[in-house]
Amino acid sequence: MSSRPLIGVTGPDRGGLAAWMASWFAVRRAGGRAVRITPRRPRAELKLDGLIIGGGADVDPVLYGAHRHTLLEDYEAAEPRLGQRLLGLLVYPLLWALRRTLLTHAPEGDADRDHLEQALIRDALDRDLPLLGICRGMQLMNVVCGGSLHQGLEGFHEEHPQIRSVLPRKTVALAPDSVLRQILGCERCPVNALHDQGVDRLGEGLRVVAREANGVIQAVEHTERRYAIGVQWHPEYLPQKRSQQALFRALVDAAHQKCEV
Known part of the structure; x- marks a missing residue:
C-alpha cells in the first residue's frame, strides 16, 4: 500500500484505554492508521477512510422505544x-x-457517546464507508437501522450458561453465504464474550450472519454496503487469532479501495 488508510475508533471520554490500544494495534498490523474518537474529541475535521464503533456502555433504550x-x-x-x-x-x-x-x-449509559456514534454510523452508511461495529458498536448499528435490543440475555442461558471472558470460550456458527464467513475462513469460530445485551428485532438492511447455540445473534452485516459488519464479541482482544485479525485486515483493505475511488 502506498499509504495507510485512516480508521476512526470510537470510545468513551473516560476509560476504554485497553480497548483503544488493542484496536490501534490491530489496525496497525492490518496496514492502517488508527485515530481515537470520543465525544470530547469527535475529530470532525478528519477525512476518515474507515470506522470502528467500539464497545462500552449500554445503548440508551430510549433510542429504540423502550424503558431502561x-x-x-x-x-x-x-x-x-x-x-x-x-x-x-x-x-x-x-x-x-x-x-x-x-x-x-x-x-446507566453514555448519552454523549450515543449521539456521536449514531451520527457517525449514519454518515458511514450514507457514504458506504467501511464500518466495523464491536459489541456495543454492533448493537448501536442495529438500533440506527431501526432495530431493538434485549437489555438482558439471562433468559437465553438456561442450558448454555452466560460466559463472560476475554478468552475465546464461546463458539458461534457462521452463515454459509456471508461476507463474514468468507473473511474468517471457517464455519464455526471460537469467540470471547463481554456483553450483557444483544440484538432483538433486526434493523432494516441487516442480516444475521452468526449465532451461538442458544440462538443469541452474534454478528450482522448490511446487505447493501461493501463492508458494514457488526460482531458481538471483541476481536481486538484476540490478536493471537488470525481469523480475528482478518476482520481488521478486511476493513483496512476496503478502506484502501475507498481511498482509490
Whole structure:
C-alpha cells in the first residue's frame, strides 16, 4: 500500500484505554492508521477512510422505544421462582454498588457517546464507508437501522450458561453465504464474550450472519454496503487469532479501495 488508510475508533471520554490500544494495534498490523474518537474529541475535521464503533456502555433504550430495565427487573425476569427472587433482592444492592464502583463507564449509559456514534454510523452508511461495529458498536448499528435490543440475555442461558471472558470460550456458527464467513475462513469460530445485551428485532438492511447455540445473534452485516459488519464479541482482544485479525485486515483493505475511488 502506498499509504495507510485512516480508521476512526470510537470510545468513551473516560476509560476504554485497553480497548483503544488493542484496536490501534490491530489496525496497525492490518496496514492502517488508527485515530481515537470520543465525544470530547469527535475529530470532525478528519477525512476518515474507515470506522470502528467500539464497545462500552449500554445503548440508551430510549433510542429504540423502550424503558431502561433496572438490575432488579433483570433478576425477576431471569429468576421467576419466589426463593430466587428473594435471593435477588438481597444480592441486588451489592451488585449495584459493585457496578457503580468498578465500571469505567456509567452503567446507566453514555448519552454523549450515543449521539456521536449514531451520527457517525449514519454518515458511514450514507457514504458506504467501511464500518466495523464491536459489541456495543454492533448493537448501536442495529438500533440506527431501526432495530431493538434485549437489555438482558439471562433468559437465553438456561442450558448454555452466560460466559463472560476475554478468552475465546464461546463458539458461534457462521452463515454459509456471508461476507463474514468468507473473511474468517471457517464455519464455526471460537469467540470471547463481554456483553450483557444483544440484538432483538433486526434493523432494516441487516442480516444475521452468526449465532451461538442458544440462538443469541452474534454478528450482522448490511446487505447493501461493501463492508458494514457488526460482531458481538471483541476481536481486538484476540490478536493471537488470525481469523480475528482478518476482520481488521478486511476493513483496512476496503478502506484502501475507498481511498482509490
